Amino acid sequence: MPKRDPGPSVKDPELYEALRDEGDSKEKAARIANAAAASSRSSVGRKGGKAGDYDDWTVERLRERAAEIGIEGRSSMRKAELIEALRSH
Incomplete structure (x- = not known):
């Protein structure tokens, strides 16, 4: 399958692709990838659970x-x- 181009606004394309492959939405994957690029990856946590109340x-x-x-x-x-x-x- 060809790679998706996340566009210029995504700071960490590799992480973005991994998150999309896991089934995360485009918005969520971009948000996490950009947060990880802005700081060290280890300091970026992922919350589980509901989409929102x-x-x-x-x-x-x-x-x-x-x-x-x-x-x-x-x-x-x-x-x-x-x-x-x-x-x-």
């Missing part, structure tokens, strides 16, 4: 977060649909 968020905040990560159709989604879209992104 979105059930306590307002619909307005969920839509804002969906806009930040580029989820399409968010304006017509109900709260449960927004939560599912955010968790599966």
Whole structure:
């Protein structure tokens, strides 16, 4: 399989690719790869667990977060649909 080009904003392409291969989202892989490049890799920890406790968020905040990560159709989604879209992104 050809390598994905993460673009110029990713500071550690090797780590980015490894994280994507593990199934992390593009956003999460880029965030971790850039944090690792900014400091030593050993100081960057990964949290496990849930994608977020979105059930306590307002619909307005969920839509804002969906806009930040580029989820399409968010304006017509109900709260449960927004939560599912955010968790599966």
